[in-house]
Structure formats: structure tokens, C-alpha cells
Amino acid sequence: MVNIPLNAEVHEVSIRAGTAADATSKAAGASEVGRSPGGPAEFDQVGPRLKAMLRVARYHGVELDPNEFRAASASPFPSATDLSEWAQNGGMWARAVRVRWSHLLRFQETGPVVLLFSDGGAGLLTGASAERNIVFLKSADAPDDGESTAVDELRLSQVWTGEAVLLRNARSYVSADAPFTLRWLTELVRLESRPLRDVAIASFTLSVLTILPPLIVMTVVNKVLQFNSVSTLLLLSAIVAVVFAYETLLGHARRLIINVVGARLDTKLQLHVFSRLLRLPLDYFERHPAGETMYHLAQVYRIREFLTGKLLSTFLDLITLCVLLPVMFYINVKLAWIVVACAAMIMLIILAFLKPMRRRYQRVIDAETWKSAALGETVVGIKTVKALGLEPQRKALWDERVAEAGRARLAFGQFASWPQTLVTPIERVMVLGTMLIGAYLAMNDSSGYMVGGLFAFMMISQRVAQPLVGLVRLIEDYEEVGAAIGEAASVLNRPLETSSNSLGLRPKLLGEVTFSDLTFSYIGTKTPALDRVSFHIPAGTMFGIVGRSGSGKSTIARLLQGINRDYSGFLKLDGVDLKEINLRHLRHGLGVVLQDNFLFRGSIRDNIIAGRAGLTLSDAMRAAHLAGAEEFIERMPNGYDTYIEEGSPNLSGGQKQRLAIARALIHDPTILILDEATSALDPESEAVVSANLMRIASGRTMIIVSHRLSSLTDCDQILVMEQGKVLDVASHAILLERCAVYRQLWSQQNRHLDNRGGRPAAVPPRLV
Structure with missing residues (x-):
């Protein structure tokens, strides 16, 4: 019989892993209680189960993002299945399992294993000794060089019922990165x-x-x-x-x-x-x-x-x-x-x-x-x-x-x-x-x-x-x-997007965007789509981008989404080069609404939530309210459960666009990009969306790409593009005074207001 002081030590591991039920309730994912829903979670706010997962992932060289955790189950604590799915989405191999003591004794040189305790806490299994019939546990808060606690079966059974999460790096020859040969x-x-x-x-x-x-x-x-x-x-x-x-x-x-x-x-x-x-x-x-x-x-x-x-x-x-x-x-x-x-x-x-x-x-x-x-x-x-x-x-x-x-x-x-x-x-x-x-x-x-x-x-x-x-x-x-x-x-075997799920930095996005001497050309073209472009967008501002067709407006939006990364110069988010940011993390912090948006076959609620685990009908209703879509959704036969067929034949263009805006807002993005999002709307729908812009922009950076200058007048700054180059950056009133291109575009779109005499009256039609 091995003589080790256990009562205090096992419970110390359990208590240090998750001190009390209130601390563990935070573990249900700070991502669910931060900026609603899915706001950034500070590490000190992350509960013990998520901390244990983060520690094991770092052991294998992978950085998981607490912001991406979504609890699909109704349990007050993150379940093994939720944790496993989170790790898999982060690019790791993970399995939620229920094991016996005899299985734990085999984990001698396999790397740490996450054990989920019955009180909502978690610990790290760092080793085992089959000869001595003990395992070694460490708290998720313990330092990397901290010593593990030796525990036998009897005392571990007081806090552990068999739930565990197995993690390892998913990279092997037969992996998602291996060529198809x-x-x-x-x-x-x-x-x-x-x-x-x-x-x-x-x-x-x-x-x-x-x-x-x-x-x-x-x-x-x-x-x-x-x-x-x-x-x-x-x-x-x-x-x-x-x-x-x-x-x-x-x-x-x-x-x-x-x-x-x-x-x-x-x-x-x-x-x-x-x-x-x-x-x-x-x-x-x-x-x-x-x-x-x-x-x-x-x-x-x-x-x-x-x-x-x-x-x-x-x-x-x-x-x-x-x-x-x-x-x-x-x-x-x-x-x-x-x-x-x-x-x-x-x-x-x-x-x-x-x-x-x-x-x-x-x-x-x-x-x-x-x-x-x-x-x-x-x-x-x-x-x-x-x-x-x-x-x-x-x-x-x-x-x-x-x-x-x-x-x-x-x-x-x-x-x-x-x-x-x-x-x-x-x-x-x-x-x-x-x-x-x-x-x-x-x-x-x-x-x-x-x-x-x-x-x-x-x-x-x-x-x-x-x-x-x-x-x-x-x-x-x-x-x-x-x-x-x-x-x-x-x-x-085509080249994949340059960042895999497990690579790249995951900085906290605040919304500051900086283009510095950036040049970009599409494949097969000699003329650059963007030519030495430089401008700055402070965090939390409304920023408009305008210009003639082919001036590079949508190219700027594409580069911000990480769709194209083969540019020269610098594009930084909050001071971090966009090329170094994890692609999934980047797009999780962005909300994008295009001119022509695709709605999936399914209910309105499912389209707004877009399959994000942990989000509910109340989250969908909140996003629909911001997008001005709730008024027509409530008139639908089944409300948020109204089924949308492929091609959305039962929705108008304006309704589809407002649902797309609600879908972009559902995860409360730090940066919202509207790429010609209102150009296809009827006047009534555009008025509804425009009326909500200030409310939508609150607390986030909003970038509006549009050829309709009337939708940009409330922007803090407006960027004028011409043939891939920056002509001017200023507010609407200043641009009318000093930018000839902006003034010409404004005159072309509002000439009907200055046409005092009006056009000659047309000959009324007659019935012959």
C-alpha cells in the first residue's frame, strides 16, 4: 500500500482546478458571458475546464481560442463533448471518453489528459505508475514546472466519475494537409x-x-x-x-x-x-x-x-x-x-x-x-x-x-x-x-x-x-x-488558405485598421488593383469607401477578410500584421454583408444563427432587431421558424439583405464590413437599414463600401478611391469642398435635386 497524503492533496487539486460552483459557472465559457454573444474572454475569466484544455493544447503546440468555445449542451459546466468539439474546430484531434482506473494507468508517456471532476472542475493527468497503482495529477492553474500530486484510485473516485478528454496534435501523414495522391x-x-x-x-x-x-x-x-x-x-x-x-x-x-x-x-x-x-x-x-x-x-x-x-x-x-x-x-x-x-x-x-x-x-x-x-x-x-x-x-x-x-x-x-x-x-x-x-x-x-x-x-x-x-x-x-x-x-491539391486552424496569432481585436503602402494585383493582371494605398481607421468609427467601378473598393474588403494575402506593404489590425493572424480567429471577429447574399435551406432562425453552437432564439431576435428585420419576420406565417427554400423564393431582396445583416451581427463582431450591402435594396428597405446604422455601429468599427454616397454621409471618415489609388480621406462636408471626384459623384447622384425647371413634359399616352 502506497503511503501518500491524499485527502488534502486530491481535494486541493480539485479545488485549485475549480474552486466552487460559481467559479465553474464562468467555465461554461466566458465567451458566452462577454460581449453578447461570443465576446472576447480574458484568460483569468476562463473556468477550470477551459483552462485545462488550453494547457494541454499548448503542450502540443496549439493555441485554442476561448472566444470560439460554444456550449451546445444545457449543462452549467462545459461538457466533455463541447470541449472535444472546440478542440477539433481548433485543429486538434480530440475525443470525449469515459474511462476506468485501469485505463488511466496506461497513460504513462502519452502527454497530459484532461480529467473532468464531478464538481465542475478539471485536472491534468500528467503520468501514471502501474507498479505503484497511482496516477499523477496537476491543477490547470499550476505553473509548468510545478510538481504533480500522486493519487490512488480510492481518493480519485471521490471527485472523478470517469469523464475525460483526450487531446493530441492532429498533424500526421494522413491529415487534412496531406496531398491527395x-x-x-x-x-x-x-x-x-x-x-x-x-x-x-x-x-x-x-x-x-x-x-x-x-x-x-x-x-x-x-x-x-x-x-x-x-x-x-x-x-x-x-x-x-x-x-x-x-x-x-x-x-x-x-x-x-x-x-x-x-x-x-x-x-x-x-x-x-x-x-x-x-x-x-x-x-x-x-x-x-x-x-x-x-x-x-x-x-x-x-x-x-x-x-x-x-x-x-x-x-x-x-x-x-x-x-x-x-x-x-x-x-x-x-x-x-x-x-x-x-x-x-x-x-x-x-x-x-x-x-x-x-x-x-x-x-x-x-x-x-x-x-x-x-x-x-x-x-x-x-x-x-x-x-x-x-x-x-x-x-x-x-x-x-x-x-x-x-x-x-x-x-x-x-x-x-x-x-x-x-x-x-x-x-x-x-x-x-x-x-x-x-x-x-x-x-x-x-x-x-x-x-x-x-x-x-x-x-x-x-x-x-x-x-x-x-x-x-x-x-x-x-x-x-x-x-x-x-x-x-x-x-x-490546390494551395489551401495560408493559415490552418491551429496556426497564427489570436490577438484581441479592437477594430483599428491600418493600410500602409499596400499594393495588390490579381492573378493574371498587370495593372494593380491597389497601388500604394495608405490610410488609417481608428477603432469604433464608421468609415466609408467610395469610388467609381473598378477603383478597388471591394478589393480592400477582400484583403480585410484575409481572402487574398499575397500583397506587398502592410495591413495591420490593432498593430498586428494581418498575415500573422489566425484565419479563423480573424473571420470570427469580422461580420461581412455582401451585395448578393446566400441564404441556406432551413428556417429563418437557423439562417441567422448560421449553425453556431450555443446561440439561441433570443440571440437571433436581438440580431434581427439590430438589422431591422424583426418587423417582417413577425409577419411571416411561422415567424422565426418560417422555412426558406433554396434561392429564397419567399423573401424579397430587401428581406434577404436584412437577414444577412442579422447573420453578420449574431456573434457581435468587432469589425462589420458592408460591401455594397444596400445597393440592391428598395428605398423602404434601405431607409430601415440606414436608420439602424448608428445603432449597429455602436461599439464596433464599421466599414461601408458603397457607390451610393447618400448612405455614407454619417460616416466619420470617407475614403475616395480612383484606379486603385487613394485620392482623399475626410468627412462628407470636407470632401464636397476639396475632392473633385467626390463632388462629381455626389452631383451625378443628386442632380434631380438641382433640376429646378425639370425635364420637358412627356406627351401623355393616348388610346387609339
């Missing part, structure tokens, strides 16, 4: 080595069992029929019954394991694909049609079918081949060499056709890509097609793309039929030829045992011929799958 897929399959090992053992056993029926047939022919041995027949019947029963059960178990492995590979593959898709920069989606992207990603399903279908079945057939080939040579060497020679000829024929088939199949892929691009473009722009009556033109384009794809597939199919034509007679020789030659050999066999051997050889050769041909055809299938991997990789 055949090697990555091989590594993905290798991770399923244990169930695949079981499948291999089962397949080897089944292969051994497949030898028995031919041998039994040979024995029946050579022994039972020649010598009329009933006792041998009964013995063979009993063996056959046992073998069939065992083979049935083992085959069923193998199929179950294969289904599980296939489902797991399928899940991992699809999760990886969607994760990579979300991390692609916006530039990619702006330069590539949606249909083209969807077609390339659809190739992943062919890869999945190859991995879980043809490849796995051929692998299992190879095991059968390794068992049956020696037996086949044992029965008759001559016939066995005939089978192997036929298989070699088939392989040579297919290898000879691979390169020209690859070229023709690439033409099929190109034609199908353009066909999918035309389909996707038509579906996305169906409103424009209907409004302009473009159905004939789109149908003509579709007919042309279908014809091109059909010609490419026809050419590929005609060429691909040649190897099949040449292989077919060889396959027939492999089966029927060996039977005829074997019959000739049996007729010349004086011992009489060749007849039974011929029956056995024919049964085994049929089992061997199929894997041999399948192995050869696997090479042909691999060529198509290799092309599919290339198509999917053309999307998935």
Missing part, C-alpha cells in the same frame, strides 16, 4: 491494417478449404468409384459437411469485416474531401465553374469503389492464388504451365494497350468536364436563363457538349474493345484448352489416376483463372482510377 490513399488503407489482417487470415483459411473439394472429387473418382468403397464415401461426406459449414460461417464473417472496412474508408475519404474543399481559397471558386469542380470531386466515388471493390477483391483473390497455384502444379505441371502462359499473354496484351487507352480516356474526361460545367452553370443561373429566354441557346450548348462527350466515349469504347477481343480466345484456351489437353493425357495414362486428377485440376483451374485474369485487368482499371485520382487532385 495514391500514396495518401495507400496510407489510408494501411490504417485499417488490423481488420484487413483478419480478412487476410480468413481468406487464407477459405483458400485452403477450397483445395478440399477438388481433392475429394479426385479421391472419389480414383478410390470410391474404382474400388466401390462405401466407408470412404461416408468419411468424405462427413468431411464435406464440416468444411461447408465452416466455410459458410467464415465467409459470412469475412464479408461483415469487409463491409466495415469499406464503410470506414468511405467515411474517411469523404470527410477529407469536404474538409479540403472548405479550405480552398475563394479565388479558386471564382475562377472555376461549379459544375467542373463537382465533376472532378465526383471522381472520388470511382476511387472509393476501386479501393473497397476491385482492389480489395483482387487482393483476396491473390491470397487464393498463392494457395491454389502450388496445388495446381502438384496435380499436373504441364497443364499448370499452360494456365500461367495464357495469363502472361493476357497481361502483355493489356500492357501494350495501356498508353493509347490512357490518351483516349483523357479526352473522355475533358469532354465530361466541359459537359458538367455547362450543366452546373445552367442550374446556378437558371433565373437568368428563364428571365432572358435563353433556353434554346443553353440547349444548343448542352447538345454540343453531349455530342463531344459521346464521340469521345465512343472512340474510347471502340479502341478498348480490341484488347478484350484479343484476350477472349486466350481465356477460352485457358479453360477449355486445358480440359482437352488433360483429356488427351488421361487417355494415355496407364495408371488410371489421371482421370481423377483431371477433374480436380479443372475445378482448381477455374478458381485460378479468374484471379489471374482479374489481376491483369486490375492494371487496366488502375489506369482509369489513376486518371480519376488526377482529376480529384486537380481540385484537392
Whole structure:
């Protein structure tokens, strides 16, 4: 029995980890009680459970952001599931588990583990000693060089019920950052080595069992029929019954394991694909049609079918081949060499056709890509097609793309039929030829045992011929799958957004923005979109940006969102270079409303909350009130539960825009960017939004990009852009006096106010 002072020490760990229920209630996430909702949380306000998670994350070199924690459960303390999801969103591997004491003793050199205590506190498991039957705990508030407390099972059970969170760095070869290649897929399959090992053992056993029926047939022919041995027949019947029963059960178990492995590979593959898709920069989606992207990603399903279908079945057939080939040579060497020679000829024929088939199949892929691009473009722009009556033109384009794809597939199919034509007679020789030659050999066999051997050889050769041909055809299938991997990789292996979830600084954003000598050019253009731009936006001010089309207004908004980071010069938020800021943290502090906003299929409440865990209907109502959207929401048939279909057909443009503003305000952003947000509004909706601007801007920096100068008159400062350069920065009244471009834009938009005489009266229409 280990003599360690425990009562005081265990409870000291528990108390230091979470002193009382009121302290732990803060742990439910200061992010839920700061600036409502989701304001910044100071570290000293973070509760013990979040502190423990932060300590373990730092141990693994990852900085989690307390601002991003959202409790989905109604528990007064952060649950293990909420903590795990928070860590996963931060770029870590995390699991909420319930473990026993015996499991804790295994965590000896695994890094710290977060233990959740029953009083709402938490502690760090830093080590264990199975020999002494103790574990070592440390408080989340303890210094890094502080000593751990030794605890045994009895005393730990007084404060701990088994809840824990396992954390580690998610970076490994099979990770979200690994390129999509055949090697990555091989590594993905290798991770399923244990169930695949079981499948291999089962397949080897089944292969051994497949030898028995031919041998039994040979024995029946050579022994039972020649010598009329009933006792041998009964013995063979009993063996056959046992073998069939065992083979049935083992085959069923193998199929179950294969289904599980296939489902797991399928899940991992699809999760990886969607994760990579979300991390692609916006530039990619702006330069590539949606249909083209969807077609390339659809190739992943062919890869999945190859991995879980043809490849796995051929692998299992190879095991059968390794068992049956020696037996086949044992029965008759001559016939066995005939089978192997036929298989070699088939392989040579297919290898000879691979390169020209690859070229023709690439033409099929190109034609199908353009066909999918035309389909996707038509579906996305169906409103424009209907409004302009473009159905004939789109149908003509579709007919042309279908014809091109059909010609490419026809050419590929005609060429691909040649190897099949040449292989077919060889396959027939492999089966029927060996039977005829074997019959000739049996007729010349004086011992009489060749007849039974011929029956056995024919049964085994049929089992061997199929894997041999399948192995050869696997090479042909691999060529198509290799092309599919290339198509999917053309999307998935694009450069990702420059900051992963776990990298970059996470400063507290106050809203101060500084552009200093910044120059930026879009890809493929020589003229810079922004040319040595410099200006300063103090925190908490309303700042307008105006200029003619193409002057660089929206480019400034894009750079602030981190969409483009390949600029020269400096862009700083609160004195920190934007390139060094964690991308998720940056966008969490921003609210963005565009000219054309997309609403997801779902209720109005779901669209405002936008899936952010921990936010409720009251948060949605508060944001809708700020955006001036509550008045029309309450008139809807089901209020905030009114369902929005794809394309938002039951909402007007102004209603959609106000919902988008409410969605941008739901997490109370430090900086709100309105990029031409009111340009598509009707006068009534624009008046409602404009009336709420001052209330929306309270306590945050608001940047309004607009070509309507009337919506910028209340701004503290207005930036005037012209051909990517800064012309002037001042208030509305000062710009009217000293900036000719601003004065000209103002005159053009308000000339109706100065037109005293009015335009000549139009001739009234008459009915003829």
C-alpha cells in the first residue's frame, strides 16, 4: 500500500482546478458571458475546464481560442463533448471518453489528459505508475514546472466519475494537409491494417478449404468409384459437411469485416474531401465553374469503389492464388504451365494497350468536364436563363457538349474493345484448352489416376483463372482510377488558405485598421488593383469607401477578410500584421454583408444563427432587431421558424439583405464590413437599414463600401478611391469642398435635386 497524503492533496487539486460552483459557472465559457454573444474572454475569466484544455493544447503546440468555445449542451459546466468539439474546430484531434482506473494507468508517456471532476472542475493527468497503482495529477492553474500530486484510485473516485478528454496534435501523414495522391490513399488503407489482417487470415483459411473439394472429387473418382468403397464415401461426406459449414460461417464473417472496412474508408475519404474543399481559397471558386469542380470531386466515388471493390477483391483473390497455384502444379505441371502462359499473354496484351487507352480516356474526361460545367452553370443561373429566354441557346450548348462527350466515349469504347477481343480466345484456351489437353493425357495414362486428377485440376483451374485474369485487368482499371485520382487532385491539391486552424496569432481585436503602402494585383493582371494605398481607421468609427467601378473598393474588403494575402506593404489590425493572424480567429471577429447574399435551406432562425453552437432564439431576435428585420419576420406565417427554400423564393431582396445583416451581427463582431450591402435594396428597405446604422455601429468599427454616397454621409471618415489609388480621406462636408471626384459623384447622384425647371413634359399616352 502506497503511503501518500491524499485527502488534502486530491481535494486541493480539485479545488485549485475549480474552486466552487460559481467559479465553474464562468467555465461554461466566458465567451458566452462577454460581449453578447461570443465576446472576447480574458484568460483569468476562463473556468477550470477551459483552462485545462488550453494547457494541454499548448503542450502540443496549439493555441485554442476561448472566444470560439460554444456550449451546445444545457449543462452549467462545459461538457466533455463541447470541449472535444472546440478542440477539433481548433485543429486538434480530440475525443470525449469515459474511462476506468485501469485505463488511466496506461497513460504513462502519452502527454497530459484532461480529467473532468464531478464538481465542475478539471485536472491534468500528467503520468501514471502501474507498479505503484497511482496516477499523477496537476491543477490547470499550476505553473509548468510545478510538481504533480500522486493519487490512488480510492481518493480519485471521490471527485472523478470517469469523464475525460483526450487531446493530441492532429498533424500526421494522413491529415487534412496531406496531398491527395495514391500514396495518401495507400496510407489510408494501411490504417485499417488490423481488420484487413483478419480478412487476410480468413481468406487464407477459405483458400485452403477450397483445395478440399477438388481433392475429394479426385479421391472419389480414383478410390470410391474404382474400388466401390462405401466407408470412404461416408468419411468424405462427413468431411464435406464440416468444411461447408465452416466455410459458410467464415465467409459470412469475412464479408461483415469487409463491409466495415469499406464503410470506414468511405467515411474517411469523404470527410477529407469536404474538409479540403472548405479550405480552398475563394479565388479558386471564382475562377472555376461549379459544375467542373463537382465533376472532378465526383471522381472520388470511382476511387472509393476501386479501393473497397476491385482492389480489395483482387487482393483476396491473390491470397487464393498463392494457395491454389502450388496445388495446381502438384496435380499436373504441364497443364499448370499452360494456365500461367495464357495469363502472361493476357497481361502483355493489356500492357501494350495501356498508353493509347490512357490518351483516349483523357479526352473522355475533358469532354465530361466541359459537359458538367455547362450543366452546373445552367442550374446556378437558371433565373437568368428563364428571365432572358435563353433556353434554346443553353440547349444548343448542352447538345454540343453531349455530342463531344459521346464521340469521345465512343472512340474510347471502340479502341478498348480490341484488347478484350484479343484476350477472349486466350481465356477460352485457358479453360477449355486445358480440359482437352488433360483429356488427351488421361487417355494415355496407364495408371488410371489421371482421370481423377483431371477433374480436380479443372475445378482448381477455374478458381485460378479468374484471379489471374482479374489481376491483369486490375492494371487496366488502375489506369482509369489513376486518371480519376488526377482529376480529384486537380481540385484537392490546390494551395489551401495560408493559415490552418491551429496556426497564427489570436490577438484581441479592437477594430483599428491600418493600410500602409499596400499594393495588390490579381492573378493574371498587370495593372494593380491597389497601388500604394495608405490610410488609417481608428477603432469604433464608421468609415466609408467610395469610388467609381473598378477603383478597388471591394478589393480592400477582400484583403480585410484575409481572402487574398499575397500583397506587398502592410495591413495591420490593432498593430498586428494581418498575415500573422489566425484565419479563423480573424473571420470570427469580422461580420461581412455582401451585395448578393446566400441564404441556406432551413428556417429563418437557423439562417441567422448560421449553425453556431450555443446561440439561441433570443440571440437571433436581438440580431434581427439590430438589422431591422424583426418587423417582417413577425409577419411571416411561422415567424422565426418560417422555412426558406433554396434561392429564397419567399423573401424579397430587401428581406434577404436584412437577414444577412442579422447573420453578420449574431456573434457581435468587432469589425462589420458592408460591401455594397444596400445597393440592391428598395428605398423602404434601405431607409430601415440606414436608420439602424448608428445603432449597429455602436461599439464596433464599421466599414461601408458603397457607390451610393447618400448612405455614407454619417460616416466619420470617407475614403475616395480612383484606379486603385487613394485620392482623399475626410468627412462628407470636407470632401464636397476639396475632392473633385467626390463632388462629381455626389452631383451625378443628386442632380434631380438641382433640376429646378425639370425635364420637358412627356406627351401623355393616348388610346387609339
